[in-house]
Structures are given as structure tokens and as C-alpha cells.
Amino acid sequence: MTSLPKCSLCGGAMKAGHTPFTIDFEKGVVVIRHVPAQVCNTCGESWIEDVTSAQLEIRVKAAQSGQRQFEVIDMAI
Numbered sequence: 167m168t169s170l171p172k173c174s175l176c177g178g179a180m181k182a183g184h185t186p187f188t189i190d191f192e193k194g195v196v197v198i199r200h201v202p203a204q205v206c207n208t209c210g211e212s213w214i215e216d217v218t219s220a221q222l223e224i225r226v227k228a229a230q231s232g233q234r235q236f237e238v239i240d241m242a243i
């Protein structure tokens with residue numbers, strides 16, 4: 167039996183959706199758009215799964231090794 171994930175903030179129902187994710191580091195900023203996540207219907211809190219955050223980490227590391235101060239990555243592409 168699987169239960170639907172509940173929001174850790176308000177207890178509302180979480181639904182599969184997308185959320186933007188921003189990382190601010192010493193050399194610049196990486197913005198990742200359309201990150202697959204569970205999004206709360208009530209308060210909009212988003213929760214990124216472990217598998218997805220592992221993928222994010224790889225993308226961010228690649229962006230950090232570049233020379234650009236501002237990098238926008240779109241996960242939907």
C-alpha cells in the first residue's frame with residue numbers, strides 16, 4: 167500500500183510538478199528550471215526526490231567548473 171506524500175509544512179497533499187532550484191556559490195549562481203518535484207497543493211512547498219537531487223548535483227558540478235558566473239539549466243529540455 168502506498169500513501170500519497172504529505173507536505174511537511176502544512177500537511178497538504180503533494181502533487182507531481184516542477185519547481186525552480188537556485189544555488190548560490192562563491193563564484194556565481196546556478197539556476198535550474200523545471201526540476202521534477204512533488205509540490206504542495208496548499209502552500210506551494212516543493213520536495214525534490216533523492217534521485218532527482220543526485221542528478222541536480224551532477225549538473226551543478228558541471229556548471230561550477232565552467233567560467234560563467236550565471237548559468238541557467240532547464241531540466242525540461
Ligand SMILES: [Zn+2]
Binds near residue numbers: 175178209211
Ligand atoms: Zn504545504
